[in-house]
Amino acid sequence: MHKIAKSVSLLFAFFLLSSSVMAIELKVGWINIERIFREAAPAQAATKKLEKEFDKRQVELQKMGKQIQERQAELDKNGMTMSEGERAHKERDLANLNRDFQRMQREFREDLNTRRNEEFASIQERANKAIKEIATTENYDLILTDAIYAGPRIDITDKVIRIIDSGSSSGGK
Template identity: 55%
Template sequence: MKVSTLSVIAVALMGLSQAASAETKIGFVNSDRVMREAGPAVRAQQRLEKEFEKRDQEMQRMAKDLQAMQEDLERNGVTMAESDRRNKERAFNDLNRDFQRKQREFREDLNQRRNEELASVLDKANRTVKQIAEAEKYDIILQEAVYASPRIDITDKVVKALSEAK
């Protein structure tokens, strides 16, 4: 019984040493860089900026109006008639409430659209990584690591392939 157990262990150890001696090809992709530099990511960012540009300008205009109203109230509030001051404060509070609501909606809409665009880019990036891995016979490609040697970093290949693809 001891002899058969030892022979099983010996065979297992020989198999492990053979597997360890086989060349394992490992790659690394910096996802953050891909999401910043790849053509589809840049185009997605430009689409978002264009799509939300008018709303952003409106939000900036409202913020300036609020600032001007607040400065007017601080400067002239003491010398105004009580009813005028109350009316201006009410108008300020109404505009501020409207601004807060629009700002919240703007952020929610922007975040939702950004997530949609990034999901599309991430899907394309993952397909590209898989194509590179299969073409160049990688055993594993890592996307998150504390440290990765530049020798195994294939981020440039992925960015280039994504940027060249339509």
């Protein structure tokens, strides 16, 4: 009998708790940060700025990569007919060029990532201000930026992009 009473009281407590939880309505929104970084006007401008800033170095790296391929092809083709000393010299030059190329590639990636992080930090800040503005004015209880699934009904990414593009959340930026 004691077990039945305990089960009934637990069931009753569950119904009370679930009915009070159902009475609370949460307004939830979801933001797709990747879309903001891809589609917002300041993000597109930052991407173009970075492309322009790093274009010359990228072209240099492409030329150097092509030069390495050409030297490797020449060594593969003519290596057997070269003297031992000449072949060793060309292999050493190719190895040095390859090492320099890898170093330059690594520095390029590091510099690009640093600049990208700098540029997109301000966009992230503007997005956060826009999200807070939307949350305050539209009475959201929760806005998420990471979810396994979010339906289109709670997706407010377009609103954030519009605010960022208009500049109203940037303090005049």
